[in-house]
Amino acid sequence: MQERKHDGLDAGAEIPLSPDPTGKERRWLSISQPEPAELGRLGQQLGVDPGFLGDTLDRHERPSLHREGETTILLLRVPRISSAPPDPSWETVPLGILLQKWQLVTIETRHFGFLEQLRVRLGKRARRIRLREAMAELLQAIAQEYLRSLHQVKKEMDTVEHDLRASQNNDDFYRMVSLQNALTHFAASLRGNIGVLQRLLQMPVFRDDQEDLEDVADALVDLQQAREMxxxxxxxxxxxxxxYVGVLQNNIANRVKKLTAWTVVLAVSLMSTSLYGMNVPLPWQHWPYITPTLVGGGFLIAAAIYVYFRRHDWI
Known part of the structure; x- marks a missing residue:
């Protein structure tokens, strides 16, 4: 693998591939984080409409497949972690792939570590791989990255669920909602990627080579598995x-019920004593035992109400 400039563009890396039967060299060229003006020049150099290349810079662009002359243009969405632990979140971003007769070109609007690892691995092989074989390896790497990201999401789900059982903190609910949004985006991107690969399998570029066709079919199976996950x-x-929302509402209802029951228990004992605290003539107000009688009677009535509520599990 060689780091190089490609006609003024930051190519990121270039991997020589197996030459064709005439001996002409083939290559995998990666374009890393290009500017819009650079994509315009690249489109002219590759003989491709720059409008198709510009779609790779649109972070909301859906997966698609175009055929322009002898160039097959794919736009796939790949997973990427958008924030680091302890509160990681995931998103999907576009990746442009151009398959031409002599070269494979990838346009990466973000740095994808798994693609860098794939290029290093292919560059260390004893033999040069074929062009369509490199394309199949790339598609399989994307599928495996989805599976790896989903395993990470599952671990985060287990962590959030454990934290919710312990605290039921609002931040844990927000983390769970964030994970749900990420999974929804994953599922939508995977459906688009699967549709693109299904169309790609019907094109002559792979249909005529059984070995590469099987490799792309394996990537399609992995993507379908990732979508189901x-x-x-x-x-x-x-x-x-x-x-958890139901449990939270039930806990709130139970607390309100207990507070109401205790209020009734305490209100009975306070009502009798507060009644004789008024500055108006009342029966037996001059009786010397009226205060202990009222206090004791209030406590007895409160105790009876408490026992009743306790038997009905209201307290």
């Missing part, structure tokens, strides 16, 4: 949120 995790998070 994302949808399952999202549904599980929805059920967990509903369950």
């Amino acid at each position: 994302a949808e399952l995790y999202a549904a599980t998070l929805t059920d967990l949120l509903d369950a």
Whole structure:
């Protein structure tokens, strides 16, 4: 793997691939975080409409596949962690892929560590891989990155669920909602990627090579598995949120019920004593035992109400 400039562009890396039967060299060229003006020049150099390349800079662009002349243009969405621990969050961002007769070009608007690892691994192989083989390896790496990210999301889900059981803090609910949003984005991006790969399998560029066709089909299977996992995790998070909201509401209702019951118990004993605290003529107000009688009677009535509430599990 060689770091180099490609006609004024920061190519990031270039990997020589296996030459064609005539001996002409092929390569995998990566363009890292290009500016819009650079994409315009790249489109002219590759003979591709710059408008298609500009879609890779739109972080909301959906997966798509275009065919322009002998160039196959794919736009896929790949997972990326957008914030670091202790509160990680995930997103999906576009990755542009151009497959031409002599080269494979990837346009990376973000730094993708798994692609860097793939390029290093391919560069260390004893033999040069074929162009379509490199494309299949790239698609499999994207699928594996989705699976790896989903395993990380699952670990974070387990951590948040444990924290919710212990504290039921609002921050934990917000973390769970953030994970649910990430899984929803994962599922939507995976559906788009799967549609693109299904169309790619029908194109002559892979249909004529059984070995590469099987590799792309394996990547498609991994993406379908990742989509099922994302949808399952999202549904599980929805059920967990509903369950914890129900538990929280039930806990609030129980606390209000207990506070109300204690208020009734205490109000009975206070009512009799406060009644004789008024500055008006009252029966037996001059009786020397009226105060202890009122206090004792109030406590007896309060104790009876407490026993009644206790038997009915209101306190």
